[in-house]
Amino acid sequence: MAYNLEEISNRFQLEGTVATVQPLGEGFINDTFIIRLKEPAAPRYILQRKNKNIFTDIPAMMQNIKMVTDHLKMKIERRGGDPLRESLTIIPAKDGKLYYKTDDGEYWAVCLFIDDTIAYNGADTPELAYQGGKGIGQFQSMLADFQGKLADILPGFHNIRFRFDQWDEAVKNNAAGRVAGLQEEIAWIESRRSEMLKFWELVESGKIPTRVTHNDTKINNILFDKSGNVLCVIDLDTVLGSTCLNDFGDAIRSYTNTGAEDDRDLNKVSMSMDMFQGYTAGYLSQTASFLNDYEKEYLAFSAKYITYEQVLRFLMDYINGDTYYKIKYPEHNLVRTHAQYKLLCSMEEQFGAMQKVVEQELEKLKA
Ligand code: ADP
Numbered sequence: 001m002a003y004n005l006e007e008i009s010n011r012f013q014l015e016g017t018v019a020t021v022q023p024l025g026e027g028f029i030n031d032t033f034i035i036r037l038k039e040p041a042a043p044r045y046i047l048q049r050k051n052k053n054i055f056t057d058i059p060a061m062m063q064n065i066k067m068v069t070d071h072l073k074m075k076i077e078r079r080g081g082d083p084l085r086e087s088l089t090i091i092p093a094k095d096g097k098l099y100y101k102t103d104d105g106e107y108w109a110v111c112l113f114i115d116d117t118i119a120y121n122g123a124d125t126p127e128l129a130y131q132g133g134k135g136i137g138q139f140q141s142m143l144a145d146f147q148g149k150l151a152d153i154l155p156g157f158h159n160i161r162f163r164f165d166q167w168d169e170a171v172k173n174n175a176a177g178r179v180a181g182l183q184e185e186i187a188w189i190e191s192r193r194s195e196m197l198k199f200w201e202l203v204e205s206g207k208i209p210t211r212v213t214h215n216d217t218k219i220n221n222i223l224f225d226k227s228g229n230v231l232c233v234i235d236l237d238t239v240l241g242s243t244c245l246n247d248f249g250d251a252i253r254s255y256t257n258t259g260a261e262d263d264r265d266l267n268k269v270s271m272s273m274d275m276f277q278g279y280t281a282g283y284l285s286q287t288a289s290f291l292n293d294y295e296k297e298y299l300a301f302s303a304k305y306i307t308y309e310q311v312l313r314f315l316m317d318y319i320n321g322d323t324y325y326k327i328k329y330p331e332h333n334l335v336r337t338h339a340q341y342k343l344l345c346s347m348e349e350q351f352g353a354m355q356k357v358v359e360q361e362l363e364k365l366k367a
C-alpha cells in the first residue's frame with residue numbers, strides 16, 4: 001500500500017510545514033523515515049510505521065516508551081545533560097495520542113531526529129565498544145529506580161523456554177517445507193537446549209533478577225556523537241522488565257563480531273576479545289555497583305545465550321517461511337543463521353578468556 005507520508009506526518013505536532021519524508025536506517029522491524037520541514041531552523045523528525053505483526057499492542061508500547069523517556073529525561077537534567085539529545089523525545093499526534101492510526105489499521109509514531117550523530121553497524125575499536133557498554137550501563141542504571149508499571153508488550157521475548165515452545169511448533173508445522181534440508185542446523189539448536197534452559201532457571205527462580213532493560217542492544221540502536229562518545233540509546237520499542245544480562249549479551253553479539261551479522265564469508269566472522277574487553281569495561285563501570293553475584297558470574301555466559309537465541313530465531317524464521325525479519329533475498333535468514341552460529345562457536349572457544357576478562361574488570365573497579 002502506498003502511503004501519503006506527508007499527510008501522515010502532518011497529523012503530528014511538528015514545529016512547521018513538512019518539506020520531505022525519506023526512508024532512513026537499517027532496522028529489520030519498523031519502516032523508518034526522516035521528516036524535513038520547510039523552515040530551515042526547524043528540527044527534523046523520525047517517522048516510523050511500527051510493525052503491528054510483532055507489536056500487537058502499539059498504544060501500550062508507546063505508553064511504555066513515554067514513561068521510560070520521561071524518567072530518563074528527569075535523570076539527564078539532574079546530571080546537567082541535554083534531555084533532547086541524550087534521550088528519545090516522543091512527539092504526540094495533534095489529538096494528543098502517542099501514535100496516529102491510518103484507516104488500514106497501521107500505527108505511526110514520531111520522535112525527534114537527533115542531529116550530528118552516527119549509528120554504526122559494527123564496532124572496530126575497543127574505545128567505541130567501551131562507549132557502547134557505558135551507554136547501556138548508564139541506561140540501566142538510570143532506570144534502576146523506575147517505579148512505573150511497564151506493559152509486557154512482548155511476552156517471553158528473551159525467554160528461551162518460550163522460544164523453545166515456538167521452535168517445537170515451527171519444526172512440527174514445517175510451514176515452508178524446509179525442515180528436511182536443515183538437519184545439521186536443527187542439531188546445533190538441540191545439542192545446546194538443556195544448557196540454555198539451565199541458565200534460564202536462574203532467572204525463573206529469581207536468583208538473576210528482572211530489571212528495566214532495553215532488550216535490543218545491537219550497535220545501531222545507540223547513537224554516538226562525532227567524537228565517538230556515546231550519546232543516546234534509541235529503538236525503545238522493546239523496553240521491558242527482563243534481565244540486564246540480555247542487554248549485555250545482545251550487545252556482545254553485535255559489538256564483538258569481526259564480520260557482519262549476515263556475512264556469507266564465515267572466515268570473516270569471529271568474536272573479538274578486544275571488543276569484548278572494551279564493552280565489558282564500559283558496561284561494568286556503570287553497573288558493577290548494583291549487579292548481584294549471579295549477574296556478574298553469568299555475564300560472559302549471556303553472550304552465548306543471546307547469540308544462541310539469535311541462531312534459533314533466524315533459523316525458526318527461515319523454517320516458518322520468513323514471516324518475522326525483513327529479508328533482502330530468499331536465503332537471507334539461513335545466511336544469518338550460519339553467520340551467527342559461527343559467532344557462537346567462536347564464543348564457545350574463547351569462553352574461558354571471556355570469563356577472565358569479566359573477573360579482571362571487576363577487580364580493577366574494586367581497586
Ligand atoms: P528498527 O526497530 O526497525 O530497528 P530503529 O528505531 O532502530 O528501527 O530505527 C532505525 C534506524 O534509524 C536506527 O538504527 C538509526 O540509524 C535511525 N534512527 C532511529 N531513530 C533515530 C533518531 N531519533 N535520531 C537519529 N537517527 C535515528
Ligand code: GN1
Pocket residue numbers: 026027028029030054215216218221235238261310
Ligand atoms: C531486530 O529492530 P532491530 O532491527 O533493531 C530484533 C532483535 C534482533 C535483531 C537482529 C523487536 O532488531 O531482537 O536481535 O533484529 N528486534 C525485534 O539483528 O525482534
Ligand code: MG
Pocket residue numbers: 027028220221235
Ligand atoms: Mg533498531
